[in-house]
Amino acid sequence: MPDSILEKAYYRSPIFLQNLAFSSYGLYLRRKRFWNGFSKNLERLRETEWWSASKIAQFQEQKFVEVVRHAYETVPFYRNLYDLHGVNIDQIKSLADAYKLPTITKVDIKNNLAGLVSAQYSGCRLMRQLTSGTTGTPLTVSLTKQALNLQWAIWWRHKSRFGLCPGDRHLVFGARVPVGVNQRKPPYWRRDYINNRDYLSTYHISRRNARTIADYLNSEEFSFYTGYPSAIYDLAYLLDEKGFEITSRPNWIVSGSDSLVPRYERLISRVFGAPVTEQYGMTEFAGNISKCEKGNFHVDFECGLVEVEGGNAAEGGALILTGWGNPAMPFIRYRIGDAAVPLSGSCDCGRQSFCFSQIEGRLEDYVVTPDGRRVTGMNQVFEYVTNAIEMQVYQEQLDLIEVRVVPGPNFGARDKDEFTREFRRRAGSEMAIKFRMVSSIDRSQSGKIKAVISDVSTEGSLQSS
Numbered sequence: 001m002p003d004s005i006l007e008k009a010y011y012r013s014p015i016f017l018q019n020l021a022f023s024s025y026g027l028y029l030r031r032k033r034f035w036n037g038f039s040k041n042l043e044r045l046r047e048t049e050w051w052s053a054s055k056i057a058q059f060q061e062q063k064f065v066e067v068v069r070h071a072y073e074t075v076p077f078y079r080n081l082y083d084l085h086g087v088n089i090d091q092i093k094s095l096a097d098a099y100k101l102p103t104i105t106k107v108d109i110k111n112n113l114a115g116l117v118s119a120q121y122s123g124c125r126l127m128r129q130l131t132s133g134t135t136g137t138p139l140t141v142s143l144t145k146q147a148l149n150l151q152w153a154i155w156w157r158h159k160s161r162f163g164l165c166p167g168d169r170h171l172v173f174g175a176r177v178p179v180g181v182n183q184r185k186p187p188y189w190r191r192d193y194i195n196n197r198d199y200l201s202t203y204h205i206s207r208r209n210a211r212t213i214a215d216y217l218n219s220e221e222f223s224f225y226t227g228y229p230s231a232i233y234d235l236a237y238l239l240d241e242k243g244f245e246i247t248s249r250p251n252w253i254v255s256g257s258d259s260l261v262p263r264y265e266r267l268i269s270r271v272f273g274a275p276v277t278e279q280y281g282m283t284e285f286a287g288n289i290s291k292c293e294k295g296n297f298h299v300d301f302e303c304g305l306v307e308v309e310g311g312n313a314a315e316g317g318a319l320i321l322t323g324w325g326n327p328a329m330p331f332i333r334y335r336i337g338d339a340a341v342p343l344s345g346s347c348d349c350g351r352q353s354f355c356f357s358q359i360e361g362r363l364e365d366y367v368v369t370p371d372g373r374r375v376t377g378m379n380q381v382f383e384y385v386t387n388a389i390e391m392q393v394y395q396e397q398l399d400l401i402e403v404r405v406v407p408g409p410n411f412g413a414r415d416k417d418e419f420t421r422e423f424r425r426r427a428g429s430e431m432a433i434k435f436r437m438v439s440s441i442d443r444s445q446s447g448k449i450k451a452v453i454s455d456v457s458t459e460g461s462l463q464s465s
């Protein structure tokens with residue numbers, strides 16, 4: 001609802017009209033996401049996930065070579081980049097040749113948006129989607145309708161592993177604002193009749209509203225909850241603190257967009273009485289990775305190739321993604337800024353696709369130490385601070401960090417000591433640490449909380465490998 005007059009009219013209208021307006025928006029989303037081949041895609045994906053390792057490798061190789069050629073021939077950005085690096089495109093014949101292509105970063109994407117759309121799609125109607133971006137500037141990504149349908153089919157294949165079906169009644173913890181932020185009376189949720197979902201306003205999750213939201217959850221029968229783990233965790237924390245029990249339990253909780261840290265997972269699962277699963281996806285559709293029934297992350301190979309920097313070393317490395325699901329704006333050897341640890345051995349679920357045991361916090365989320373190291377894993381440090389509701393590290397200068405804390409009622413000196421000890425274990429003792437209590441931590445436009453915001457950065461652009 002970008003039009004502010006329309007937006008004001010929406011917020012002023014009675015709740016039932018807001019629900020109708022929200023449902024008509026739901027119809028628009030449904031047309032975008034689920035028509036035009038979604039069901040066929042889903043059916044096919046449920047077969048291909050059981051392919052043999054050799055069939056998967058053969059498929060990926062063919063798609064990789066095709067998308068690189070397509071990019072070179074029709075996308076100005078890649079033609080310039082590969083010419084600049086002296087890449088002979090005829091020599092890209094297999095996955096083993098991938099290293100010959102330079103990697104790209106979000107900065108490159110941001111600086112070359114116009115040149116990233118394939119000439120083959122100029123004049124075609126493309127879907128424009130916003131990504132959260134890492135610098136606070138969202139990127140606009142152009143996707144074909146087929147790409148969006150494939151992406152939603154991949155997301156639904158993940159849910160189908162847990163017995164969930166499109167059309168199941170569910171609750172969304174998202175970043176949209178379906179309820180005016182100044183509204184002080186329930187309901188703090190809106191209904192989308194078309195997609196059989198309710199949308200909870202995450203901006204209304206507060207101590208004051210905890211009882212109302214608990215009563216609402218208990219009066220409904222949701223098959224699953226889905227959305228930002230940080231928002232679901234916030235609610236779980238408040239319900240737990242107040243001792244409000246959830247008696248009408250969902251079957252599953254599907255986490256996405258943010259990393260699901262173990263501390264979040266444990267509390268969410270306990271408070272809502274349901275297991276939690278997650279998938280790793282992105283608006284750019286440069287790839288996708290989804291958990292299986294055994295809790296491991298499988299590469300959704302049908303839409304892309306996932307490389308790990310430094311080979312498949314046991315300690316893991318940065319992810320480099322190549323996606324062929326969206327030919328209108330392909331991402332080739334894209335350093336998304338996340339890292340993952342490959343699973344040693346094969347997964348017990350029987351799927352042969354490449355598998356990770358862990359996907360780690362964003363690589364941008366690092367603190368730079370005075371001796372030049374980049375220290376990640378702040379989410380793990382936060383694990384030790386048991387009485388904080390939310391935390392963030394802000395690094396303004398090389399020798400000082402500010403720890404922003406939304407304190408729980410029992411937060412105290414011990415929590416600060418725990419943080420300091422764990423932080424120093426990772427980053428050393430050269431940096432000063434100051435704590436700042438805040439009432440909330442800013443979320444990015446897409447609703448994410450960054451573990452670390454650093455003004456001290458050594459990130460370069462257009463890195464080549």
Ligand SMILES: [Zn+2]
Pocket residue numbers: 292293294295296298347348349350351
């Ligand atoms: Zn598995």
